[in-house]
Amino acid sequence: MIKKRRREIEEMSVNVEMKTDMLTSLITANTNMKASNDNVLKPVTDEDIRVNLLDAFLGGTDTTSNLFCFITYYICKHPHVKRKMLSEIDYNLPKSSDKFYISYNDLKKLKYCEAIIKEVHRMVPVIPFSIRTTTKEIEIAGYKWPSGTHFLLNFFAVHGHSEFWPDTEVFNPDRFYSDDQDDKRFGNKPTLMMFGGGLHICPGRKLAMVELLVLTALVYKNYNVELVNPHESLKIISLITTNCKELKIRISPRT
Numbered sequence: 001m002i003k004k005r006r007r008e009i010e011e012m013s014v015n016v017e018m019k020t021d022m023l024t025s026l027i028t029a030n031t032n033m034k035a036s037n038d039n040v041l042k043p044v045t046d047e048d049i050r051v052n053l054l055d056a057f058l059g060g061t062d063t064t065s066n067l068f069c070f071i072t073y074y075i076c077k078h079p080h081v082k083r084k085m086l087s088e089i090d091y092n093l094p095k096s097s098d099k100f101y102i103s104y105n106d107l108k109k110l111k112y113c114e115a116i117i118k119e120v121h122r123m124v125p126v127i128p129f130s131i132r133t134t135t136k137e138i139e140i141a142g143y144k145w146p147s148g149t150h151f152l153l154n155f156f157a158v159h160g161h162s163e164f165w166p167d168t169e170v171f172n173p174d175r176f177y178s179d180d181q182d183d184k185r186f187g188n189k190p191t192l193m194m195f196g197g198g199l200h201i202c203p204g205r206k207l208a209m210v211e212l213l214v215l216t217a218l219v220y221k222n223y224n225v226e227l228v229n230p231h232e233s234l235k236i237i238s239l240i241t242t243n244c245k246e247l248k249i250r251i252s253p254r255t
């Protein structure tokens with residue numbers, strides 16, 4: 001697939017606009033690599049592209065799709081949240097506009113949608129844990145831990161801790177939202193471990209947020225979505241990722 005697309009690009013006429021899909025972008029990218037003190041640009045190799053695509057498939061499919069199911073559940077369960085979200089979407093992406101695409105600038109305006117995504121992930125972390133291993137003896141929380149100790153970071157526990165999240169059981173996107181966008185107390189909170197942290201922080205985090213915002217905005221702008229059974233609780237199974245076992249919805253065009 002990579003070789004075929006590489007050939008297509010090489011044979012493309014210069015007047016044809018280049019696509020911006022992930023494979024094309026990786027093939028046309030130049031990587032800044034250090035070689036004996038000189039900065040040289042080298043194209044990404046087929047092997048690098050294969051590994052990056054595999055990472056994206058493995059890391060970026062179940063996570064985003066399950067989180068979107070959870071978003072649907074919580075939005076449908078909380079009509080006041082849905083109303084506030086729709087007014088943000090309708091205000092920033094008016095239905096009258098002929099635009100069928102959403103620009104990055106449009107997405108940046110969807111602060112309440114972003115808050116919903118974060119709050120849903122706080123309630124149901126799609127990646128429930130991460131692991132770190134010590135490479136030397138270290139003191140943590142007053143104890144000495146030998147090299148090679150595995151630490152499991154439990155995101156359900158962090159996201160449900162009442163010291164960080166008052167009324168933890170309550171679904172409240174306003175934890176991450178303020179009408180005053182300059183108010184730095186909202187938006188990013190370090191105890192939301194959505195994408196992990198440090199050297200191994202999720203490399204797909206920006207793509208994931210773009211996908212989720214686009215999906216939320218386009219689906220809810222154009223369709224009415226309702227739960228078939230509004231009284232049903234969320235059915236999840238949490239292993240390496242937290243999966244939605246079943247979510248029955250009714251969907252109809254929004255007029």
Ligand code: HEM
Nearest residue numbers: 055056059060063064127130195196197200201202204208
């Ligand atoms: C809602 C969507 C997503 C969530 C919640 C999520 C969350 C996470 C978390 C918590 C980690 C572990 C970070 C750590 O240990 O500090 C991780 C790692 C990773 N994610 Fe994501 N992710 C999402 C989407 C994506 C996407 C779209 C991609 C790729 C296109 C991706 C690729 C990866 C990869 C390759 C790693 C391993 C990084 C490493 O070990 O160095 N993820 N993700």
